[in-house]
Amino acid sequence: MKEVTVHPERCVGCMQCMIACATAHSQTRQVLTALMETPLPKSRVHVGAGLYNEGFPNRCRHCNPAPCMVACLAGAILRDPERDTVLVNPDKCINCAGCAMACPYGVIRFHEDSTAPPDKTVAVKCDNCDQRQAEGLIPACVEVCKSGALTFEESTDALKRKTDEVARSVSRGAEEMSLSPAFSLLTAAKRAQLSL
């Protein structure tokens, strides 16, 4: 089964994944019309700034066992075994924030959402774009990512590639691993700024 993999060293912090995510979870699924919707669609992936202002697209890891699921007082969080995705049932959610307290990554937000009953604040998190996947599309954040920080692939493939990269990097005479050029530049600039 394919999963979204995050490659933090490649993220340039452009936040396009956030816009794509919000659009994918809007009612009209077009960015211009999505902006005029009520409730305003919001992203489920959150690009946070690191210590050197480097970006990182933080999203739900769909942990198993999921701490949010164990902590949920209302039994509103469940796992869809088909896509191994942890989902919130907005009808059952009581907005108690118990899941936010349990989530070790801080990826759950609370607001109104078009999938929830009107005027009800609920817990909102990544659903692996289950609707898009049912239509044969890949998750929106991956589709839009230009720097390769988000990929959609078999986790075994991703692991194998990473293992190979590490193996190569420790080989005698290995070249330094190449990061995305933009990221390398940004990081170098940020670190230089900090040391001034």
Add this chain to the structure above:
Amino acid sequence: MKYVIVGNGIAGISAAEAVRQLDPSGHMTLIGDETALPYSRPMISMVLDGSTPLEKLPIRSPGIYDDLNIETRLGNRISEIDAGRREVVIEGGKRVPFDRLLIATGADARPVEVPGTDLKNIYTMRTEAHVRHIIQTLPTVRNPLVLGGGLVGFKAAYGLLKRGLKPTMLITSPYPLSMQVDEVAGKMILDELVRHGLTVRVGISVKAFEGSKMVEGALLSDDSALPCDLVIAGKGVVPSLSFVPQDRISVGQGIFVDEHMETSLKGVFAAGDVAEHFDIARKTRWMNAIWPEAAMQGRVAGMNMAGRNVSYTGSLSRNVMRIFDLDLMTMGLANPKADSEYDVLNAHGFRNNLYRKLVFRGNVLVGAVLVNGIEQGGLLLALIQNETPISISRKKLLEPGFNFRQIMN
């Protein structure tokens, strides 16, 4: 293998599910006092405030016992554990033999011990049955009184306000939730409550209740009288362990358990509000009678009962609540005594009504209080639980922009 689980709450049912995952064929008996399907105890206050109907409380489907192939004995508590014959005795005398036993009997509301508590309309709020009874009294109630500024008192008062009543809340401590928060956060909560029409009196308690059949008034510790026709007491809980043979099973505040949730008697486990585990932040034995602990402990106990060696390093106190427009999250050792062993950091943004407090022991985070901006609270909790040495600037953890990226390397 004969499994017996005593307790029909979240710890008991989580354990039953874990056992069944690992042992599809062992015989399992579940004994419970409450006959309702396993339900969300923290949500009973939402039945009181009218936002959730009773039917929405169950957290498992009606077929759960059949699905897990469990024999149920509901409606009675147990009166004895016969450690020698390895049997539990249900009230009324029925004996059930066990190879592996889980005590997940939870806790009962602490009774108010003043004269006059036998009068009608004086309740505690612990079970769905309690809330059903309280709701039945509401049409005739004019002056409700809530005792205790803890979580239950709080939710009771909130529920009554939502029902259009004007409750009075009596708190013994100088500010509400004194077990959970520090003075700054406590005062912020108090202000929020008062702003919404609750009458709160601090530093005062009840000496006696008066009335002929129904409760009609309370005599207070300052010798004044207060008319009331409904009392909800939230004075904490006491673990239900009167049946435990204390010569065979070590008991402190609760039943002592090791990292496998096993008691001092081999093959007998305990989990949830009745168990006393090691507290990660306090570095001592401690009762953490909260829902997520009960769910986790039940699960770990179940796996160990079924023969898988799983350890649970310790429990941690924590709570989150939303009080009108205020979100409050507390975790670990949130309110340490003034002591050089701890470093306390504060940030207070009055404009956004933000408050954050972090407690460190050495370079390890051991406690936190957050008022508003609570979305990243789970990150802090994970840092406390894993005793992660904090290598980045501590001030970063206080900032609203704190996020997972900053603790990645």
